[in-house]
Amino acid sequence: MNYCSHCGAPVHLRIPPGDSLPRHVCDACGTIHYLNPKLVIGCIAEWEERILLCRRAIEPRHGYWTLPAGFMENEETTGQAAARETLEEACARVEIGSLFAVVNVPHINQVHLFYLGKLVDGRHSPGEESLETALLQESDIPWHDLAFRSVRFALERYYADKREGHFRLHSLDLPPPPADYL
Amino acid sequence: MNYCSHCGAPVHLRIPPGDSLPRHVCDACGTIHYLNPKLVIGCIAEWEERILLCRRAIEPRHGYWTLPAGFMENEETTGQAAARETLEEACARVEIGSLFAVVNVPHINQVHLFYLGKLVDGRHSPGEESLETALLQESDIPWHDLAFRSVRFALERYYADKREGHFRLHSLDLPPPPADYL
Ligand SMILES: [Zn+2]
Ligand SMILES: [Zn+2]
The missing domain is CATH 2.20.70.10 (Ubiquitin Ligase Nedd4; Chain: W;)
Structure with a gap:
């Protein structure tokens, strides 16, 4: 400034x-x-035992996989932001559920929130910021090609909670990354 | 702008x-x-069955009671923000626990987060932005003189959960207020 x-x-x-x-x-x-820090809001959108991922068409982390997520806008709620980003990045309509993960990323002045959600009709396709979108089961998650540590954390906790049979809120404070990994 | x-x-x-x-x-x-929306982070700080409230020395809502809370700063985590605000407004050291409430206030482009916390030694006194501070039990909460709806929501859910014996995450989306009540 x-x-x-x-x-x-x-x-x-x-x-x-x-x-x-x-x-x-x-x-x-x-x-x-x-x-002030910015909120990045994302969604773990479920459809028939699979969840929705997007491959990024923009930097940072072009070509890597992510949950639909992006900067919260003025005049919307966190839930509306999660639904809007899912619609923009994956052309998918989602019903937002409970807050699932809060990830602090203080070295870039961001707080990431991930909500649970359910796709309304299972339809999806890449928006302008995505190369492709996919509904994946756990064994197909591209763990080595995820875009962000916060996304990895949310996905790991999601499948751990799923095995335990109930979802709860998870929190994480991320230290600065080793390389260009946000 | x-x-x-x-x-x-x-x-x-x-x-x-x-x-x-x-x-x-x-x-x-x-x-x-x-x-982008701003995060306001606050704390429900406990000490021997009582919680810490501050009476505001600044606008908006000068003279009304609030939980210690304020705008999150760059380069800190949400938990650090909650502890810093408690120190600044009530000169009280607090150990931050789990996230307890998420309140969207879209008409003023804010998201309020309230954490549970425990005072380290029970000491408190008004900081520059407070007229007075107090450790109050439920029957002494000034329900008619609370500064913000998000604070009322957090306190109501806190005592409801306390009676049930376990604390969980609560979410609320606030509509525009009737008067000058934020
Ligand atoms: Zn210019
Ligand atoms: Zn000027």
Whole structure:
């Protein structure tokens, strides 16, 4: 951030009075610009003992497999975001269930939420950001070609809970990755 | 948003190619500025059958009671945010437990998360944003003077679960409020 989005003047990094961290402060109009983490919302969408995965057509992790997920937008709920991303990335209609996983990714200022869901009619096809979509059973999950650690975590916990016979909420705080693996 | 925070040129509201919603677009440098919901993270901090509440010294809802909570910062986890807010607003050290409530507040582009927690030593005192702090038992909760609907929801579910003997995750989507009640 270099300029004030309110008045267009240059901003400066400075600790405001009563605060403890440096903020982007505009001396022209007095606005303090805070930077906050973004929510990424995804869905484990089930259909007849299989779940819906998408192969990414965009960076980062082009060509790798992921659960349908993306940045939450203003003026929607977390559940609506999960359903919208599933529709956008996999052209699939889903009924959103309970929250299943919360994954903190503080080194990139993101919090990932994954909801359980059920496909309405089992139909799916790649949206603009996907190369292909697939309904996969556990033995067909491409464990070595998953796009993100948060997706791996959600899938591992999903199948573990499925074997135990009940789903509960799972949480994880991710450290910075070894390489380009988010 | 009136100006590009990257280059300082005026931005225009327009639907970018491949997108479906209007965004603040900078024609000078090409940056598309997305607006995303903010996370507000709070804590139900227990100490000897009582929980910690704060009376707000700031707007909105000056003078009303709330759970310690505030905007999540970059480079921290949701649990760290809950502990930091409890320290800042109530000068209380807390060990964060499991996620207890997720409340969507889409009309103000917020998602509120409340964690369960246990005070480390029972000490508390008002921070800069609090008029007073108190450890209260259920019969002393100021139900008619709570600051936010999400706080009321979290407290109601907390005592309901406590009576049932186990805590589980609760979710709520809030509609726009009747008056100035957030
Ligand atoms: Zn300014
Ligand atoms: Zn620009």
